[in-house]
Amino acid sequence: MTGVHGRDWRPRYLQLAEELRVKITSGELAPGTLMPSETELADTSGLSRTSVRNAIRQLREWGLVRAEQGRGTYVRAPRQRVRRRNAERYQWEKDRVLLDQDERLKTGATEHDTGLTVDDLKFHAEYTRVEADADMAAALQVERGTPLLRRVYWTSSRHENAPLTMSYSYLPYDLVAANPDLLDASNEPWPGGSQHQLYTIGVELDRIEEEVRARPPSPDEAELLDIDPGVSVLTVRKTSIDTTGRVVEVADVVMPGDRSELVYSHKLQRWKT
Amino acid sequence: MTGVHGRDWRPRYLQLAEELRVKITSGELAPGTLMPSETELADTSGLSRTSVRNAIRQLREWGLVRAEQGRGTYVRAPRQRVRRRNAERYQWEKDRVLLDQDERLKTGATEHDTGLTVDDLKFHAEYTRVEADADMAAALQVERGTPLLRRVYWTSSRHENAPLTMSYSYLPYDLVAANPDLLDASNEPWPGGSQHQLYTIGVELDRIEEEVRARPPSPDEAELLDIDPGVSVLTVRKTSIDTTGRVVEVADVVMPGDRSELVYSHKLQRWKT
Known part of the structure; x- marks a missing residue:
C-alpha cells in the first residue's frame, strides 16, 4: 500500500470543475452568464492557468458551458438528458x-x-x-x-x-x-x-x-x-x-x-x- | 421519399478515410510509414484540403495513425482490441x-x-x-x-x-x-x-x-x-x-x-x- 490518504486523489482541475458544476446546477451561475475569465479563476482558486483551462474544458465536455469564439465562455441552459x-x-x-x-x-x-x-x-x-x-x-x-x-x-x-x-x-x-x-x-x-x-x-x-x-x-x-x-x-x-x-x-x-x-x-x- | 439513390450517402472525407483504412489494415501502408501529405492526398483524391484533413482526423480517431508534432503523420502498429x-x-x-x-x-x-x-x-x-x-x-x-x-x-x-x-x-x-x-x-x-x-x-x-x-x-x-x-x-x-x-x-x-x-x-x- 502506498501512503496517499484523504479525499484528494482527484486532480485539482477536476476539483475546480466540480465546484463550478455545483454553482451551475444550483443556479448560482445562471444560464447565459459569462463565466469568470481564466485569470480570475486562477486568482480565486490558487490553481495554475493550465489547471483552470482543463477545468473549463471539463465543463464544456459536460455540456454545461459553451465557448463562443472571441466572446468568452457562457453557461448553457440545462439540456434534456x-x-x-x-x-x-x-x-x-x-x-x-x-x-x-x-x-x-x-x-x-x-x-x-x-x-x-x-x-x-x-x-x-x-x-x-x-x-x-x-x-x-x-x-x-x-x-x-x-x-x-x-x-x-x-x-x-x-x-x-x-x-x-x-x-x-x-x-x-x-x-x-x-x-x-x-x-x-x-x-x-x-x-x-x-x-x-x-x-x-x-x-x-x-x-x-x-x-x-x-x-x-x-x-x-x-x-x-x-x-x-x-x-x-x-x-x-x-x-x-x-x-x-x-x-x-x-x-x-x-x-x-x-x-x-x-x-x-x-x-x-x-x-x- | 427524397430522390438520393446509389451508394454515396456517406460524406466524401469518410469515403477517403475508408480507402486509407483498407490500405493500412491490408499492410499496403505498413506500420511506421509516413502518410502522404495533405497536398498529395488532395491531388490524388480530388477532394478539398478540408475533406482530406477530416479524413486524417478520422484515421487518428480510429487509432490507425499518429500525428507527430512537426514531423508528419505516421501509420501506427495495430493495437490489441x-x-x-x-x-x-x-x-x-x-x-x-x-x-x-x-x-x-x-x-x-x-x-x-x-x-x-x-x-x-x-x-x-x-x-x-x-x-x-x-x-x-x-x-x-x-x-x-x-x-x-x-x-x-x-x-x-x-x-x-x-x-x-x-x-x-x-x-x-x-x-x-x-x-x-x-x-x-x-x-x-x-x-x-x-x-x-x-x-x-x-x-x-x-x-x-x-x-x-x-x-x-x-x-x-x-x-x-x-x-x-x-x-x-x-x-x-x-x-x-x-x-x-x-x-x-x-x-x-x-x-x-x-x-x-x-x-x-x-x-x-x-x-x-
Whole structure:
C-alpha cells in the first residue's frame, strides 16, 4: 500500500470543475452568464492557468458551458438528458406490438427513455433507397449493392433544437417493400415503432445484438447535436435478428455524450448451497 | 421519399478515410510509414484540403495513425482490441468463484475478453485508503468521509505499453478489512478476481448495474492510454450489489474508444400465438 490518504486523489482541475458544476446546477451561475475569465479563476482558486483551462474544458465536455469564439465562455441552459435501458426497452417495444392502435399511439420508446410525453417531442424521419456498401453488406449479410431502405430519425425535445438521439436504420428494400406503407416516411412516427412495422410483413424478432462504442462526433454530427467538438458521442450498432435467424435491420444510434447514458442491469444466478 | 439513390450517402472525407483504412489494415501502408501529405492526398483524391484533413482526423480517431508534432503523420502498429461481453463475463466470474484455486489461477476475465493468455498480459494494481467524496458516498450509499479502499488496475498486453483498460474500484474499507489479505496489492492478480475476493468475506453478488458513457480522455488518461486527445473513452460505472441489497463495490472502468467495444445480446420473449 502506498501512503496517499484523504479525499484528494482527484486532480485539482477536476476539483475546480466540480465546484463550478455545483454553482451551475444550483443556479448560482445562471444560464447565459459569462463565466469568470481564466485569470480570475486562477486568482480565486490558487490553481495554475493550465489547471483552470482543463477545468473549463471539463465543463464544456459536460455540456454545461459553451465557448463562443472571441466572446468568452457562457453557461448553457440545462439540456434534456436521455437514460436508455435498452434491454427493457426492446422487450417493452415487442410487447406493445400486439396492442390496439389506440394504445400504440399513446406513447413510444423515446418517451419511455426520457419521461417526456408525445407532445414534448419533435420527430424527424427521412427515407432513402440506397445500395449496400461493404460495411452494410457484411452487417445485413447481403451482397454489396443490394438495395436497402435507409431511414434517418432525429428525435428532439420541443424545447430544444438539437436532437436527443439520431438513428440511421437500414433494412433490405425487398423485405420491406412487401408493405408499401413502410416505404413512406410520412407514415412516421409509426405507432408501435419498428417492431410493429416488421410485424406487418410477418417478421418477429428473436433478439437484438448491440455493439457500444465511443468516438468524437463528425463535424456534421457536432453541428446537428449542438455540441462542442470536445464532446464525445456514444454509439450503438443495433442488429435485429428474427425468429428464423435472419438479420432484418441494422441501425446505428448516435447519442451526445454530454447528456446520454446507457444503463444495463445484470442479474446473476445464485450459488448452489 | 427524397430522390438520393446509389451508394454515396456517406460524406466524401469518410469515403477517403475508408480507402486509407483498407490500405493500412491490408499492410499496403505498413506500420511506421509516413502518410502522404495533405497536398498529395488532395491531388490524388480530388477532394478539398478540408475533406482530406477530416479524413486524417478520422484515421487518428480510429487509432490507425499518429500525428507527430512537426514531423508528419505516421501509420501506427495495430493495437490489441478489447471486445467485452459484460453480461456473460460477470456470470462467468461468479461461476469460477467456487472452483479450485488451480483452476482459478489459469485464466481471468481479461483473457476472456481479449483471447490473450495469462502470459500475454501485464497487470498493475495499486491500493490506497481514501475517504468517500460526494460522488462515491452517493454511489456506495455511505456517509461522506467514510474510509474506502481504492484499487487501481491497469491491464496491458505484453506487446504494448499502454493499458487495454483501466479500472478504479472502491469498496468500504471496513468491509474488506475483515480479510487483511484483501488490503495488500501484492496479492494481485487475485485468482478468481473481485468476486472471489468478496467471497472470502462472505459476500455473494446478486446483480451488477452498469452505466455506460462516452467522453474525451482527461490529459492524464490520453497519456496513459497512448491515445490522441481526439480519441474518446468509453466508460462503465459498475455497481455491484450483494444478495442482501447492499452496494459492495463501485468501479469506474475506462476503455480507449479506438480499440474497445461493449457487446450485449438481448433475447426477446416470443409472442404468444
